Amino acid sequence: MPEAAASFRTASQMSESTVFRTPGETHLGVGAVRMVGPIARRCGARALLVTGARSAKASGALDAVSESLQEAGVEVVLYDRVGREPTLGMVDEARQLARESACDLIIGLGGGSPIDAAKAVAGLFFSPRPTAAHFEGRVSLPDKTLPWIAIPTTAGAGAEATPNSVLINEETKVKKSIRSWAWLAKAAIVDPALTVACPKSVTAASGMDAFTQAVESYTSRHATPLTEGISLRAALEIARGLPRAWEDGGDIEARTAVAWGATMAGIALANARLGAVHGLAHPVGTLCGLPHGLACGILLPAVIEFNLDVAAPKYARLARELGAAGETSSTEAAARAFLAYVRELNARLGVPASLGEAGLTREMIDEIVEQTLPSQSLAANPKPASREDLRAILLAQLE
Numbered sequence: 285m286p287e288a289a290a291s292f293r294t295a296s297q298m299s300e301s302t303v304f305r306t307p308g309e310t311h312l313g314v315g316a317v318r319m320v321g322p323i324a325r326r327c328g329a330r331a332l333l334v335t336g337a338r339s340a341k342a343s344g345a346l347d348a349v350s351e352s353l354q355e356a357g358v359e360v361v362l363y364d365r366v367g368r369e370p371t372l373g374m375v376d377e378a379r380q381l382a383r384e385s386a387c388d389l390i391i392g393l394g395g396g397s398p399i400d401a402a403k404a405v406a407g408l409f410f411s412p413r414p415t416a417a418h419f420e421g422r423v424s425l426p427d428k429t430l431p432w433i434a435i436p437t438t439a440g441a442g443a444e445a446t447p448n449s450v451l452i453n454e455e456t457k458v459k460k461s462i463r464s465w466a467w468l469a470k471a472a473i474v475d476p477a478l479t480v481a482c483p484k485s486v487t488a489a490s491g492m493d494a495f496t497q498a499v500e501s502y503t504s505r506h507a508t509p510l511t512e513g514i515s516l517r518a519a520l521e522i523a524r525g526l527p528r529a530w531e532d533g534g535d536i537e538a539r540t541a542v543a544w545g546a547t548m549a550g551i552a553l554a555n556a557r558l559g560a561v562h563g564l565a566h567p568v569g570t571l572c573g574l575p576h577g578l579a580c581g582i583l584l585p586a587v588i589e590f591n592l593d594v595a596a597p598k599y600a601r602l603a604r605e606l607g608a609a610g611e612t613s614s615t616e617a618a619a620r621a622f623l624a625y626v627r628e629l630n631a632r633l634g635v636p637a638s639l640g641e642a643g644l645t646r647e648m649i650d651e652i653v654e655q656t657l658p659s660q661s662l663a664a665n666p667k668p669a670s671r672e673d674l675r676a677i678l679l680a681q682l683e
Contacts, residue, residue: 302508304555307434307445307469312544314536316475317348320391320435321356323471327431328389330359332382334402335393336366343481345437349393361385366394368575370401371454372415378405379415382430390432395490396441396450396576399434404449406432407467418462419451425462431470437478439522439529439542440490440577442497442550444472452570458655459566468554476536476543484530485575488633491526493577494546495629496584498522499602500559501552503595504664511556514548520605521545523629530633560669561587563662564677567655572643581635582642586677587665588623592616594667599623639681649678 311319324331331353333346340346341364353360363378382390382405390409392402408415409430417423434444443450448463482490501507502515525541532538564587565579572579588599600618603609608625609618627637636642653674656662662669669677 304508304510305447305465305468306551306554307472309470310445310472310474310547312474312547314475314477314540316473317345317435317478318352320349320433320473321352321354321358323473324353324358324389324391324433325356327433327470328358328387330361330385330387331389331391332361332363332378332385332387332405333391333393334363334366334378334405335398336395337364339481340394340437343437343478345393345435345478349391349435358389361387366398366401368397369452369459369570370397370404370450371452372419373454375401375404375408375415375451379408382409388430390430391435392432393435393437395436395438395486396443399436399441399443400449400451402432402434403443403467403469404451404462406430407449407462407464415451416453419453419460425464425466427466429466434469434472435478436474436546438482438486438490439476439479439539439546440493442494442546442553444469444474445547445550446554450566457570459570460659472547474543474547476540479539479543480533480536482533484533484634487526487530487533488635489575489577489581490546491522491529491542491577492581492584492630492633492635494542494549495519495522495526496561496580497553497558498545498549499584499588500561500661501549501556502602503591503598503666504556504559505666506664507556511552515552515556516601516605518545518548518552519602521548523606527629527632557664558661559587559665560590560662560674563656563659563665564652564674566659567652568639568644571648571652572639574642578635578642579639581630581633582637582639582681585623585627585630586680588626590669590673590677591665591667592619592623595619638683639678640683644678644681646682649675652678
C-alpha cells in the first residue's frame with residue numbers, strides 16, 4: 285500500500301467541513317502553575333477548587349495553587365473528595381457546594397478524575413437537574429456554564445484540553461462521558477514539575493493512556509491533516525519521554541516531553557475522537573477495577589493487530605518516526621514493527637501482557653461488549669468492529 289494512502293480518507297470525507305477547537309489559552313512549562321492566580325482573577329472572585337484527597341496535598345501542588353490564588357485576591361473554596369473515578373454523586377456534591385458558596389469560577393487540580401469532575405461542575409452549575417439526568421441523556425445540557433481552569437498533575441488523560449467529562453454512575457457501574465464544546469476550559473495550565481511526584485505506577489498508567497490517545501486520534505476515522513500532525517508529534521514525545529520519566533521521576537526533561545505530549549493528544553482527540561481501545565477500556569476498567577490508563581495499555585496491542593489491514597500505513601509511519609522500522613521496510617513490516625514496539629514499551633513499564641492477568645473473567649465479557657457497542661470511540665475506530673469482533677478481542681485476552 286503506498287504511503288500516500290496513509291490518511292485513508294475517502295473523497296467524501298475530504299470534502300466534509302470540520303471544526304478545530306482548543307481551550308481558551310494553554311500555558312505550558314515548568315513554573316506555569318504560578319499563572320493560575322492572575323488567570324483566575326480575570327474570570328472570577330471566588331473559586332471552587334476541585335481536587336482529590338491526597339496526592340495534590342502531598343506533592344505540594346495544592347499549596348502552590350492556593351498561594352497563587354490568594355496572592356491574586358481570589359477566594360478559595362475547597363472540594364477535595366474526588367476519588368480515582370469521578371462519580372455522579374461527587375459532581376452533585378461539588379455543584380451544591382459551589383452554589384452555596386456563591387462561586388463564580390471552578391478550578392480542577394489533579395489527574396483526569398478531578399479535572400473531569402471540575403469540568404462537569406462548571407458545565408452543569410446552572411442546571412436544576414441532577415447530574416444523572418444529563419448523564420443518561422434525559423435532559424439537554426444548559427447553554428450557560430461557569431468558566432473553569434484545568435491544572436493537571438499527571439501526564440495522561442489530556443482532560444485539560446477536551447470538552448467531555450468521563451463519569452461513572454456509582455449504582456449501575458456504567459462509565460461514559462458527557463460532551464459539550466461549551467465545556468472547554470477557559471485556560472489549561474500544564475506544569476511538568478507538578479508531575480514529578482507521581483509514583484511509577486501512576487506514571488506508567490497515565491502515560492500509556494496518553495500514548496494510546498495519541499495513536500487512536502491519529503488513526504481515527506475523523507482525523508484530519510490538522511489533527512494528524514498533532515497526534516503524531518504527541519505519540520513521539522510520549523514514547524521518547526515516558527520510559528525515562530518512569531525510570532527517573534525527577535527527570536524534568538522527560539516529564540516535560542510527556543506532559544506536552546499528553547496535552548497535544550488531548551487536543552487531537554477532542555477534535556478527532558479515539559478508537560476501539562477507549563471504547564473497551566471504560567467498561568473493562570470499571571468491571572476489572574483497573575486504572576483507565578492501564579486498561580488502555582493492555583488493550584492497545586490487541587486493537588492495533590485488529591486494525592492492521594486498514595490502518596497499516598499510519599502504524600508504519602509511527603514505526604519509522606520512532607526508529608522501530610527502516611525507511612525501506614514495507615508498509616506491512618513497518619506496521620508490525622510498531623505493534624512489537626508497543627508490546628515492548630508495555631513490558632518495559634510493567635504493564636501486564638493481557639487482561640486475564642489483570643482480572644478479566646469470561647463472565648465479564650458480554651457486559652463489556654454491550655457497554656462498548658454504543659461508544660462514540662468505537663464508532664471512530666478505523667475498522668468497524670462488530671459484537672463478535674469485540675468478543676474475539678476480549679476472549680483472546682484470557683489466554
